[in-house]
Amino acid sequence: MKSFKKSASLSVVSLSWPIFIEIFLQMLIGNIDQFMMSHYSQEAVAAVANANQIMNIFIMLIIVMSTASTILIAQYLGAKNPDKINEVTTVSIAFNFVFSSCAAAFILVAHRTLFQWLGVPDEIMDDTSLYMTIVACSIPITGIYTAFVATFRGFSLPIITMCVAFVMNVIHILSNLVLIYGWGPIPSLGVLGVSVSTAVSKGIGLALIYYLFRTQLSVKLSWAYLKPFPKETLKRLLHIGVPSGGETLSYQLSQTTIMKMVNIFGIVVINTKVYAYIISMFCYMYTIALANAAQIIVGFLVGANRENEISSRVWHTMWLGMAISVGLSTTFYLLSDYIFAFFTSDQEIISLGKTILFIEIFLEIGRSVNIIMVQCLQAAGDIRTPMIVGIFGMWLCAVNLSYVLGIWLGWGLIGIWIAMAIDEGVRAIIFVWRWHSGKWKNRKLIEEPA
Secondary structure (H helix, E strand, O other), X not given: OHHHHHHHHOOHHHHHHHHHHHHHHHHHHHHHHHHHHHOOOHHHHHHHHHHHHHHHHHHHHHHHHHHHHHHHHHHHHHOOOHHHHHHHHHHHHHHHHHHHHHHHHHHHXXXXXXXXXHOOOHHHHHHHHHHHHHHHOOHHHHHHHHHHHHHHHHOOOHHHHHHHHHHHHHHXXXXXXXXXXXXXXXXXXXXXXXXXXXXXXXXXXXXXXXHHHHHHOOOOOOHHHHOOOOHHHHHHHHHHHHHHHHHHHHHHHHHHHHHHHHHOOOHHHHHHHHHHHHHHHHHHHHHHHHHHHHHHHHHHHHHOOOHHHHHHHHHHHHHHHXXXXXXXXXXXXXXXXXXXXXXXXXXXXXXXXXXXXXXXXXXXXXXXXXXXXXXXXXXXXXXHHHHHHHHHHHHHHHXXXXXXXXXXXXXXXXXXXXXXXXXXXXXXXXXXXXXXXXXXXXOOOOOOOO
């Protein structure tokens, strides 16, 4: 009942700020590697970036599949059904462990083949493979950790996962300093050091969040919820997770294909793309937090049969997210010379990066709308629309236009960024129309209580 009252009274902004800090810290784990490696070796930066391009496909799939449990927990909380929350959490953790273990096994076996397809330069192939092999072993840890995070978010308690993410990052940064550059008797390990640091920090994060789960929530994990196996609960999770995962997989594969095009242009363009991508993430990071907060609230209101309150919150969130993303991207463009100089002294990278950040201003208009609308549509039960629009938009616009503008017309990374901006804009228009049409209504994902 306390959780019900808490969720009923929360606003998008009050719920979003701890999610924002958590997302910021989680993204920092990957980006701090590339930043710290930039002071060790430019080749090492490219190696970690290419490995993460593949790794992010599986990590994002795990995160999106876990979002399904957040939505169901929020709807069951709105419907005041705690027993189903226990069942959903147990099934979600079990499924995440199995899926992430299979993903880790696949990466360990096939990562070199994937890198060859991606066109990773020969001079960084060994370092890329080393980083991928070690970090892949931590994917099951990430899978279970993400399931616990999804549960806390479903209960509108992101401040707990924010604190865990903070501890993980402190450990990660300190261990990076020791293992990358060396300290005392510990030699400089470079890519090997950053790989071990990443895996260890994730393991500590899992142990901490499990302890908090046992002490701060009344949710029960039990094998009894899996015997007999709750097929309907898994079916509901997959009903949300598979289309959502399909949309995310499509995005990650399209970005991987685009990275293959970027690799054609050499180390300078690769690193420009890496640095520009890191900067752009800060533009839309708070928008992701707003979208996650709106998703929790929309799911709760749907479960509580209060659909008439949803649209005003969604439109408010969309305009707020757009204003913040565009404002940040404009600021980063104006300060681009100083920001890129923070990563490198190469004037070619700094000049190209400034042009990319100008295009980023227009890209963020569409991306902010897409991030929020996709998660709100999913929380309301309109699951297939984001997947269908995403797959067609990403491949027809982003990938095809990247080839036409970037390679065929010879515009390089500038053409590729323009293509991605067009893709985001087209999909944003479609999602705004979809929400305005009201076709997302009456699609509750849970059963009515007896």
